[in-house]
Amino acid sequence: SPASRGWSVSSPPSRPERPVLPPALWALVATLGVCRALLAAAPPPALVAACSLVAGCGIAAGCATLGRTRLRGLVAVLVAIGAAATCAALSCALELRRQGELCALLGQSPVSSHVVVVESDLAPGRSGWRGRARLATGGSAFWLLSDVPLSMGERLSCVGRFSPNDDGAWGAASRAQGLAGTVRVVRVLESAPATGAWGAVLLVRSRVLESLDAGSSDARALLAGAICGSTVAMAERGLDEIFATCGISHLVAVSGGHLVLVGAFVGAALSRTRLGLLPRSAVLLASTLGFVVFCGAPSSASRAWVMSLVAELSQLVGRRAHPLSSASAAALA
Numbered sequence: 001s002p003a004s005r006g007w008s009v010s011s012p013p014s015r016p017e018r019p020v021l022p023p024a025l026w027a028l029v030a031t032l033g034v035c036r037a038l039l040a041a042a043p044p045p046a047l048v049a050a051c052s053l054v055a056g057c058g059i060a061a062g063c064a065t066l067g068r069t070r071l072r073g074l075v076a077v078l079v080a081i082g083a084a085a086t087c088a089a090l091s092c093a094l095e096l097r098r099q100g101e102l103c104a105l106l107g108q109s110p111v112s113s114h115v116v117v118v119e120s121d122l123a124p125g126r127s128g129w130r131g132r133a134r135l136a137t138g139g140s141a142f143w144l145l146s147d148v149p150l151s152m153g154e155r156l157s158c159v160g161r162f163s164p165n166d167d168g169a170w171g172a173a174s175r176a177q178g179l180a181g182t183v184r185v186v187r188v189l190e191s192a193p194a195t196g197a198w199g200a201v202l203l204v205r206s207r208v209l210e211s212l213d214a215g216s217s218d219a220r221a222l223l224a225g226a227i228c229g230s231t232v233a234m235a236e237r238g239l240d241e242i243f244a245t246c247g248i249s250h251l252v253a254v255s256g257g258h259l260v261l262v263g264a265f266v267g268a269a270l271s272r273t274r275l276g277l278l279p280r281s282a283v284l285l286a287s288t289l290g291f292v293v294f295c296g297a298p299s300s301a302s303r304a305w306v307m308s309l310v311a312e313l314s315q316l317v318g319r320r321a322h323p324l325s326s327a328s329a330a331a332l333a
Contacts, residue, residue, distance in 0.1 A: 023077045024328035027084035031332060034085045038092040039176040045100070048093035055086045084332065098140040099180035103164045105139070111160035111183055117194075118144060118154045121296065123235045133183065143174065143182040149232070152296055153194030153202045159187045201293050205230075225252040229295030254295045256304035262291050263308065281312045306330040 038048060106114075115136035122131035122144070133144035136155065142162070150156070164181040165171030174181075194202050205228055214224035214233035221233035231252060234240045243249045251257070266287045270280045288308060292301045310326035 022325045023080040030081045030085040031088040034088040040172040045093040045097040052089040102140045102180045106162040116156040140180040146185040157190040229254040255300040
């Protein structure tokens with residue numbers, strides 16, 4: 001043999017370890033598929049609820065056979081996928097019902113008889129300033145289209161026209177985002193800023209945006225987007241199209257990268273203190289949460305904060321952090 005003759009024998013190359021794909025990932029994939037399909041097709045909510053109940057019976061049967069099969073791991077994954085898909089279908093049925101109720105309400109009563117709350121920054125477009133809004137009494141959200149810019153959190157009493165989503169691609173995309181239609185503002189009768197803790201945060205945010213003077217240069221517009229999550233000045237100067245063409249729009253959208261930078265600065269300061277692990281985690285989470293709220297609590301930043309919460313909790317209980325699991329859990333939530 002080669003070894004008996006003194007030859008060196010090289011060991012076969014070791015295969016890389018396969019990545020661990022948690023059940024939460026497959027449940028997330030199923031949830032996203034169900035949500036996109038149902039919200040785009042918009043079937044009757046009663047039909048969706050009935051199908052969800054049938055699926056729930058199948059999940060119960062799977063749980064009953066879980067202990068009597070050798071493929072318990074596979075059955076557990078299938079049960080997790082079925083449970084997540086069923087919950088997603090029921091949520092979509094509830095959302096479609098809320099959108100239908102809003103369309104019926106605004107179809108029977110004028111927009112001027114309701115108070116409209118602006119939920120996001122309005123971005124300029126060809127047809128005017130567009131953003132998300134909701135009635136003060138609750139219900140599904142809708143597009144708000146205005147000829148003048150409006151501030152996030154502003155409460156309006158206005159004359160407007162409501163049009164539900166059409167059957168085309170734009171209507172399906174809007175419905176999939178939880179938007180029941182579009183309210184075109186004709187004239188603003190009264191307006192008031194947000195109140196309470198949310199109003200105080202938005203007031204500080206508006207003061208910071210004023211100090212940045214975002215509309216005066218491209219650099220200041222980019223700074224306003226990266227710090228405050230406001231891309232209005234970038235859209236006015238055409239920077240959003242440039243960033244989208246280059247594929248770097250995520251650099252402006254406040255998300256995990258921004259929270260990592262804020263957390264790094266806060267963590268470096270906390271490392272010089274004598275605080276224990278629990279107080280440091282609490283201060284770090286509170287600081288990053290304040291930054292998320294300051295930026296208007298966009299979904300990308302909220303998701304990133306939930307991921308950081310899961311990571312911090314895993315450290316507190318002595319478990320190794322697994323980014324894919326935390327991302328899947330945050331997205332499922």
